[in-house]
Amino acid sequence: MSLETQTKTRFNEDLNWRYATxxxxxxxxxxxxxxxxxxxxxxxxxxxxxxxxxxxxxxxxxxxxxxxxxxxxxxxxxxxxxxxxxxxxxxxVTEKYVDTYLDNIAATRDMSREDLKGMEDMIKNTTLQLPQEKQNLWAAKQxxxxxxxxxxxxxxxxxxxxxxxxxxxxxxxxxxxxxxxxxxxxxxxxxxxxxxxxxxxxxxxxxxxxxxxxxxx
Ligand SMILES: Cc1cc2nc3c(=O)[nH]c(=O)nc-3n(C[C@H](O)[C@H](O)[C@H](O)COP(=O)(O)O)c2cc1C
Structure with a gap:
């Protein structure tokens, strides 16, 4: 058995070992x-x-x-x-929350906020537009x-x-x-x-x- 297959098998052994205690x-x-x-x-x-x-x-x-x-x-x-x-x-999800996240990316990856403009627009245009109930549901899924x-x-x-x-x-x-x-x-x-x-x-x-x-x- 390859090392890769062994590792996969062991992972499923772990999943079989667990149960809702x-x-x-x-x-x-x-x-x-x-x-x-x-x-x-x-x-x-x-x-x-x-x-x-x-x-x-x-x-x-x-x-x-x-x-x-x-x-x-x-x-x-x-x-x-x-x-x-x-x-x-x-x-x-608030604009401030998204901004804090983007600031974190910029600092972690040594990028400017300008570099992240496309991402910022995409995130804000999707998440912030949702009705609050859907934002809540989406966050719960995560x-x-x-x-x-x-x-x-x-x-x-x-x-x-x-x-x-x-x-x-x-x-x-x-x-x-x-x-x-x-x-x-x-x-x-x-x-x-x-x-x-x-x-x-x-x-x-x-x-x-x-x-x-x-x-x-
Ligand atoms: C989202 C979720 C909620 C659950 N809620 C409870 C619970 O409130 N009490 C409980 O004893 N088990 C709870 N369970 C355990 C499930 O009953 C259990 O995972 C399922 O029967 C499969 O069994 P197993 O996890 O032992 O393999 C929950 C499981 C999930 C994933």
């Missing part, structure tokens, strides 16, 4: 170095135009997590996992890509995670004080290490067959 071992904490590496994978996520229209909040505080759990059907992963990652998307990257990267590092949408976003926004930052909770992921008692880890994966899922035309 229902019970975390509350005694096991992710060390800072691993956490930083995992969050760097999230930072490296692709996004439309590269705008990354979201922020990532890592909740460690146990009292805050108790409050959040009450607004997430009391799902115990929220308090028992090592850390709770919140993907909060921008509710609207946040979900970051979630996907977190799940894959965590699996690669043998860190467990549970993607979750089962929560009251309005209440989360209130507890996390996101509203005045024009952010809203899109999706969350408790991360840590599975409990030996979590029976879900032994279940076979249920997925559509490749013929139902994938079509070559």
């Amino acid at each position: 229902k019970k975390f071992d509350s005694e096991k904490k992710i060390n800072r170095e691993d956490l930083d590496q995992l969050l760097e994978s999230v930072q490296l996520t692709a996004s439309s135009y590269g705008l990354q229209p979201y922020e990532i909040i890592v909740v460690e505080n146990p009292e805050v997590r108790e409050k959040l759990k009450a607004e997430a059907w009391n799902q115990t992963q929220i308090t028992e996992a090592s850390h709770l990652v919140i993907f909060a998307n921008l509710t609207k 946040a979900y890509i970051a979630l996907g990257n977190l799940l894959a990267a965590a699996a690669h590092m043998k860190i467990d995670a549970c993607p979750m949408e089962g929560f009251n976003a309005d209440k989360f926004d209130e507890i996390l004080q996101l509203e005045n930052k024009d952010l809203t909770t899109a999706v969350i992921a408790p991360i840590g290490y599975r409990s030996a008692e979590d029976q879900y880890q032994h279940l076979a994966k249920v997925r559509k067959s490749t013929s139902d899922l994938i079509h070559f035309i």
